[in-house]
Amino acid sequence: MADGQISPRKAINLADYTPPVFLVDEVALDFTLDPAATIVRATLNLRRQAPGPLALDGRDLELLSIKLNGEALGGNRYVLTESSLTLDDVPDVFTLETEVKIIPETNTELSGLYMSGTGFFTQCEPEGFRKITFFPDRPDVMARYKVTLRADQSKYPVLLSNGNNTASGAAGTQIWATWEDPHPKPSYLFALVAADLVAVKDSFTTASGREVALGIWVAAGDETRCGHAMYALKNAMKWDEDTFGLEYDLDIFNIAAVSDFNAGAMENKGLNIFNTAYVLASPATATDADFQGVERVIAHEYFHNWTGDRVTCRDWFQLSLKEGLTVFRDQEYMADQFSAAVKRISDVRSLRATQFRDDAGPLAHPVRPASYLEINNFYTTTIYEKGAEVVRMYRTLIGREAFRKGMDIYIAENDNSAATVEDFFAAMQAATAIDLKQIMRWYEQAGTPEVSFDESHDPAAQTYTLTLRQHTAPTPGQPVKQPFMIPVAMGLLDATGRDIHTETLILAQPEQSFTFHNISEPPTPSLFRNFSAPVKLQGQSRQRLAFLAAKDTDLFNRWDAMQQYATLVLLDAVKAHQAGQAFALDAGLLEAVTATLRDAARDPAFAAEALLLPAETLLADAMSIVDPDAIRFVREAARKALGETLREDFFAAYAQFAAVAASDVSGHAIASRALKNAALGYLSAAGDTTLAGAQFLSGENMTDTLAALVNVAELADERRDDAFASFYDQWRANALVLDKWFSVQARAGAPDTLARVQALTKHKDFDLRNPNRVRALIGAFAANPSKFHEASGAGYQLLADTIFTLDETNPQIAARLTTAMGSWRRYDTARQSLMKAQLERILAKEKLSPNTYEMASKALA
Ligand code: ZN
Numbered sequence: 128m129a130d131g132q133i134s135p136r137k138a139i140n141l142a143d144y145t146p147p148v149f150l151v152d153e154v155a156l157d158f159t160l161d162p163a164a165t166i167v168r169a170t171l172n173l174r175r176q177a178p179g180p181l182a183l184d185g186r187d188l189e190l191l192s193i194k195l196n197g198e199a200l201g202g203n204r205y206v207l208t209e210s211s212l213t214l215d216d217v218p219d220v221f222t223l224e225t226e227v228k229i230i231p232e233t234n235t236e237l238s239g240l241y242m243s244g245t246g247f248f249t250q251c252e253p254e255g256f257r258k259i260t261f262f263p264d265r266p267d268v269m270a271r272y273k274v275t276l277r278a279d280q281s282k283y284p285v286l287l288s289n290g291n292n293t294a295s296g297a298a299g300t301q302i303w304a305t306w307e308d309p310h311p312k313p314s315y316l317f318a319l320v321a322a323d324l325v326a327v328k329d330s331f332t333t334a335s336g337r338e339v340a341l342g343i344w345v346a347a348g349d350e351t352r353c354g355h356a357m358y359a360l361k362n363a364m365k366w367d368e369d370t371f372g373l374e375y376d377l378d379i380f381n382i383a384a385v386s387d388f389n390a391g392a393m394e395n396k397g398l399n400i401f402n403t404a405y406v407l408a409s410p411a412t413a414t415d416a417d418f419q420g421v422e423r424v425i426a427h428e429y430f431h432n433w434t435g436d437r438v439t440c441r442d443w444f445q446l447s448l449k450e451g452l453t454v455f456r457d458q459e460y461m462a463d464q465f466s467a468a469v470k471r472i473s474d475v476r477s478l479r480a481t482q483f484r485d486d487a488g489p490l491a492h493p494v495r496p497a498s499y500l501e502i503n504n505f506y507t508t509t510i511y512e513k514g515a516e517v518v519r520m521y522r523t524l525i526g527r528e529a530f531r532k533g534m535d536i537y538i539a540e541n542d543n544s545a546a547t548v549e550d551f552f553a554a555m556q557a558a559t560a561i562d563l564k565q566i567m568r569w570y571e572q573a574g575t576p577e578v579s580f581d582e583s584h585d586p587a588a589q590t591y592t593l594t595l596r597q598h599t600a601p602t603p604g605q606p607v608k609q610p611f612m613i614p615v616a617m618g619l620l621d622a623t624g625r626d627i628h629t630e631t632l633i634l635a636q637p638e639q640s641f642t643f644h645n646i647s648e649p650p651t652p653s654l655f656r657n658f659s660a661p662v663k664l665q666g667q668s669r670q671r672l673a674f675l676a677a678k679d680t681d682l683f684n685r686w687d688a689m690q691q692y693a694t695l696v697l698l699d700a701v702k703a704h705q706a707g708q709a710f711a712l713d714a715g716l717l718e719a720v721t722a723t724l725r726d727a728a729r730d731p732a733f734a735a736e737a738l739l740l741p742a743e744t745l746l747a748d749a750m751s752i753v754d755p756d757a758i759r760f761v762r763e764a765a766r767k768a769l770g771e772t773l774r775e776d777f778f779a780a781y782a783q784f785a786a787v788a789a790s791d792v793s794g795h796a797i798a799s800r801a802l803k804n805a806a807l808g809y810l811s812a813a814g815d816t817t818l819a820g821a822q823f824l825s826g827e828n829m830t831d832t833l834a835a836l837v838n839v840a841e842l843a844d845e846r847r848d849d850a851f852a853s854f855y856d857q858w859r860a861n862a863l864v865l866d867k868w869f870s871v872q873a874r875a876g877a878p879d880t881l882a883r884v885q886a887l888t889k890h891k892d893f894d895l896r897n898p899n900r901v902r903a904l905i906g907a908f909a910a911n912p913s914k915f916h917e918a919s920g921a922g923y924q925l926l927a928d929t930i931f932t933l934d935e936t937n938p939q940i941a942a943r944l945t946t947a948m949g950s951w952r953r954y955d956t957a958r959q960s961l962m963k964a965q966l967e968r969i970l971a972k973e974k975l976s977p978n979t980y981e982m983a984s985k986a987l988a
Contacts, residue, residue, distance in 0.1 A: 140498045141444040147263055148179040151270040156260065160278040160321050162232035162242055166191070168224065169260040171270075175219040183212045184257035184264040187239070189228040196221050212261045225261050234258070235896060235936035238503075243387035245346060246283050246322020248400060252393060253443055253502045256314035266313035267441045267545040276321055277303040283321040285344060287381055289396045308396055310376065311543055313439050318395030320344065320383040327353040331364050333374045339364075343406065344383040352407040355421050355792070356382065363426035366460050371534055373433045382406065382425075386862055389898050389939050390506065392424050394431030401428070404863055404899055410790045412864050414830040415797040422464070427457040438538060441545040443502040447494045447570070448548050450506075451514020458515060465794045468657075468682035469732045475658045475683070476736075478516070480744050482508040483663070486575045487748065489986050490949045491602040495548055495570040500981040503939045509573070516661040517569045523614040523631060523659050524566070525559040533558035565612035565635055573602040576611050576662045578634070584649040591619065591646040596638045597662070603988065610637050616659035619643060619650035624678030631659065656681040669695060673715050677722065686737050689719050694741045698749055700761040705754060710764040712772065720769055724776050727802055731784060732794070735801035738809075740765060743912045753953045759876065759913035763812065770813025781806040781818070789828035797830075804834035811838035816846070823850055833867060840875040847877070865892060866903035873907035880914040881921055888925070895933055898940050905929050909947035916954065920961030923948065927965035930979060931972060938976030945969065945982040963987065 150173070157168040173181065190207060193200045195217065206213045212225075234241040239258030240249050249255065257264040276286040280302040286295075290308025297303070324344040331339045341360060343353045360382070367373045377397045388402040405424040408417055434456060435449035462470040485491060485508060492505070494514045499505055522530040537546075537554035548570050556563050581594040595615065599608040615632040627650060632641055651674055655664055667675075667688075672695070675688035696713040704710065720738065727734035743762055747753040770777060784803040787796040811819045819838035826832030832854075839850045851872065858864040869892075873884050887893055887904055894900045905926065909915050915922040926947060934941040951962035969975065969983045 138498045138500055139502075141442070141495070142497070144442055144444075146176060147265065147268050148175065148177045149173045149181050149263060149268075150176055151263060151268055153273070154262070154270045155273045155275075156317075157275045158277065158319065158321075160231075160247055160276060160283065162247075163230060165229050165231055165240065165247075166226065167229060167260045168226045169262070171223045171225075171262070173217075173221055173223060181214045181217050181223075182263070183261040184210065184254070185212050185227075185261040186210050186258050187229065187234075188258070188261065190261075191226040191228055192224075193226075194224040197224075210257075227260055229259065236939065237387055237389045237898070237937060238939065240319070241387070243385045244322070245324070246285075246320065247278075248320055248322070248383070248385045248387075249318050249395075250389065250393060250400065251317050251395070252315040253446075254315075256317055259317075262314050264314050265442065266315055266439050269311040269313050269439070269543070269545060271311050272308045272317060273305065274307075274317075274319065275303060275305045276319055277301050278321045283323065285320065285322055285324045285326075287318075287320040287344065287383060287398055289316070289318055289398050291378055291397075308377075310396060310437070312396050312436060313545065316394070316396045316436055316439075318393070318398045318400055320398065320400065322383075323347070324383065325350055327357060329357050329361065331361050331375070331380075333364070334368045335374060337375070337378070339375050339377070340379050342379070342381045344381060345403070345406065346384075349384070349403070349407055352409045352412065355408045355418055356401075356406045356425055359422040359425040360429060362422075362464075363429045363460060366426070366463065367430060367433070367456075370459070370463075371433075371456075371531070373538070375432060376437070380429075382428075386899070387897055389937070392428045394428040394435050396432070396436050399428045401425075402899065404866075407863060410792055410828050410830075412829055412858075412861060414833055414867075415792065415800060417829075418792050418797075419461070423457050423461055426460045427453055430456045430460070433538060437543060438541040439545045441547050443499075443505070444495055444497070445547050446502075446505060447510045447514030447517075448546060448551055450511045451494065451516075452518050452551070454511050454515035455518040458519075465797075466730070466732050468686075469736055471657055471683050472686050472733075472736045474512070475687075476742075478508070478512050478661065479748075480742055482513050482661070483575050484744065484748055484950065485509060485946075486513070486573060486602070487600075488949045489603055489952070489988060490946060490982070491573040493571050493573045497571075501942070501976075501978045503978055504942055504981050513661055517566070520566065520569070520612075520614050520660060521555050521563070523616060524563065524612075524633065525555065525561055529559045530555070563612070565610075568609055568611050572599065572608050572611070573605060574599045574608060576608075576613065576660075577665055578613065578615075578654075578662045579665045580652070580654070582649075582652065584646065586647070589645055589647050590642050591650055592640055592642045593652060594638065594640045595632070595634045597634060598637070603985070610635060611660075613660045613662060615654055616656040618653045618656060618680065619646065620653055620675075620678060620680075621648060621650060624674075624680070626680050651675065653679050653681055653684050655684070657683045658687070667691060669715065673719070676719055682733060686733070689723075689737055690741055692716065692719065694746060694749060697741065697746055697758075697761055697765060700765070701746070701750070701754065701757045704757050704761050710761060710768070712765060712768040716765070717769065717772060721773060721776065724773060724780055724806075727780055728783070730798075731802040732798035735798065735805045738802075738805045744910075747912060747953070750953075752955055753916075753950075754955070755912045755916040756918075763876065766809060766812035767814075770809035770811075770815070774810070774813060774815070777806040777809050777813075781810065789826075789831070800828070800830050800834075804831070807834060807838060811841070816842060820846060820850075829864070829867075833871065836871050837874075840871050841877055843877045843879055859892070862897075862899070866899050869893070869900065869903040870907035873904050874911050876911075876913065880908075880911065881917050881925070884908045884914075885921075885925060888929070895929070896936065898937065901929070901933065901940055901944075905944060909944065915947070916958060918957065920958070920965075923962050923965045927969055930969055934969075934972065934976050934979045935974075938978040941976065942978035942982045945979055945986065949982075949986045951986065 153172040155170040159166040231240045238255040274288040286304035288306035293307045295304040326342040329341045382399045384403045384406040386403045392401040434452045533555035576597045576599045613634040618626045618629040672688045672692040679685040723737045746758045784799040787799045819835045823835035930941045948962045
């Protein structure tokens with residue numbers, strides 16, 4: 128830390144948890160909404176639980192008045208600080224009334240009550256409610272809310288909050304509405320919307336016959352792009368009834384879309400607030416991936432109604448209790464819509480690209496961290512996606528039936544309360560005879576276990592013995608790891624590829640041997656089928672991988688074997704390139720790609736995944752000193768060589784899968800386009816750019832247009848410039864499509880990408896206040912390995928400059944961008960010192976937010 132600078136915030140520790148001193152049974156809120164001066168009157172019914180003063184959280188609030196049991200309090204009765212209001216001398220049961228002024232129009236953090244587009248919106252998770260009123264802003268204080276909103280009718284005709292609309296009216300130019308939520312909830316689930324919006328309406332009848340009014344609220348003109356979100360909502364409601372027996376519990380379910388939002392969406396009780404990116408979709412404006420994103424996030428937030436809202440978290444260390452479980456639920460939902468194997472493949476692809484990378488670096492943390500400075504920094508792939516893997520391991524270990532029983536117990540035992548990871552564990556343990564104790568280590572220890580194996584076959588005894596070993600490298604603060612409880616779903620294949628044995632082994636020791644009987648020939652083991660644990664399996668020979676890629680009965684492992692095989696040969700090619708040798712295409716890789724392509728019609732969605740080479744970041748993770756230029760060179764050389772060698776096949780595939788209607792977003796159409804555009808990528812890499820150019824011009828479907836544009840973006844000439852100019856002219860008024868225009872340029876491999884991104888930061892449509900736009904340009908650029916890590920360090924400088932400015936207005940997003948430099952130690956010394964210098968420059972900034980401070984200081988530690 129720089130001289131004289133103090134840590135902006137003290138660490139919060141799980142071990143220090145104490146129950147709240149006061150509970151709030153009821154709260155009445157009255158908002159008089161004005162962008163420059165909103166008045167919030169709060170009436171809290173408080174009840175003592177433990178000895179001590181009443182301490183309420185509050186930030187950026189101007190206290191106008193305060194009354195205890197109706198009596199106005201003088202300044203000698205309370206202590207006000209930057210972040211709290213404390214009353215020492217209070218009874219055990221009483222009513223506290225406060226009146227505060229807040230300024231939504233200057234709230235650029237997008238946490239609390241803020242302005243966006245045509246109105247007022249809130250974001251209270253995790254600690255935004257304290258920017259609205261004085262309150263014990265912690266999730267284990269659950270209250271019933273009654274909310275009255277008052278606003279100018281002409282500007283903010285729509286007034287929404289949680290629960291049911293119990294009264295409304297008008298008074299002069301003002302309108303008002305009262306909303307009451309019968310379910311007790313933590314403050315982070317409070318929400319209000321006051322804006323000029325229109326609704327797309329529908330209804331859903333629950334299994335027990337409750338009629339639920341559904342509304343999706345968007346800016347006028349956007350109604351035509353809500354169909355998929357509404358379909359997904361109803362489908363998710365039905366799925367949760369069928370799969371988990373969980374029904375919706377209010378008469379109204381509203382979703383409001385907002386274009387300035389720090390995350391994807393928010394599960395506020397009865398009033399989800401969504402980033403427009405996860406609501407609006409039409410085939411002309413959204414890609415197939417966007418459609419799937421909408422469906423996934425709609426399902427995710429809806430599923431939170433039970434796993435998050437009805438059963439909430441005791442404290443923020445338990446965040447994965449709701450997020451890991453809800454991600455698991457949305458993964459299962461999506462797997463049931465299309466292909467379970469393809470869904471698993473794409474989830475694992477991204478887990479490895481993001482979570483595995485984080486788990487190997489200075490920002491690694493357990494699924495349940497023990498300590499944090501700023502909880503906003505812990506909305507990570509570890510909490511979300513690795514957390515979902517832990518839930519999945521429970522199910523793999525105890526089986527589907529017991530898991531469902533465990534879920535029933537979990538909900539029944541914890542309904543309307545604030546639970547912990549131990550409560551989830553206890554419910555699952557109650558549903559099975561298998562001793563699950565050791566699974567808790569997945570919540571406590573960071574890092575990705577590495578699993579290796581030895582095998583021996585005894586022809587005389589007809590036994591085959593598999594010895595598995597686990598090892599987990601140290602992570603910050605955890606030098607020594609205890610063994611994990613690892614479910615190993617596996618099969619033994621005979622020489623023809625038939626399964627002769629399948630089983631789920633449990634690896635719980637550092638080393639364990641398993642002997643199989645009646646095995647006459649040496650079999651080929653297929654381990655971690657369907658990715659049964661978030662580990663790295665090591666030591667598979669190329670020959671084995673080639674065999675499994677061709678023969679495994681487990682589709683996931685077939686894909687994985689091919690990926691691992693491709694990773695090995697590409698890493699070899701990187702070494703050869705570094706040694707000055709010319710690129711040579713591996714015959715086995717060519718053979719595997721050829722076989723996949725010729726067999727594509729059987730399962731085009733799977734084939735499209737299998738045709739993608741491992742990402743540059745994945746190759747980087749496997750190198751001791753990352754060489755981003757060599758990685759990019761080799762990966763592109765492989766794509767080019769495959770495209771050239773298989774030109775006829777790729778052309779044939781392109782033609783074969785081209786015949787789907789632009790408006791068709793069925794699973795079949797999505798798979799066809801994925802395959803066609805995978806072929807387009809190889810053909811473009813091989814120099815056949817006319818096809819991409821033609822597809823760009825003929826596009827009426829955003830998936831196809833964008834896939835074409837991605838390839839045209841690689842041409843550093845006027846064909847590219849014309850394409851981006853015409854795309855801009857067509858879509859400049861559509862913010863979500865314009866985001867794509869920014870991000871395709873930021874992701875391009877063309878030599879001038881860095882200069883173009885620098886210029887785009889000055890573009891009139893670039894806006895640091897809009898998180899989607901920042902992610903589209905800066906986030907995408909920081910995820911473009913060879914450009915971001917350009918040897919001059921100019922990429923780092925660009926990122927740090929952005930963080931510097933952004934930290935003043937939106938520290939949450941600034942801190943998130945900082946993580947892109949977290950892996951600095953993995954690079955050569957020149958890049959190391961360039962990244963380190965930028966991190967140090969950020970840390971030395973005056974008035975640096977605790978958010979960015981935590982990420983930059985941990986990255987350097
Ligand atoms: Zn969530």
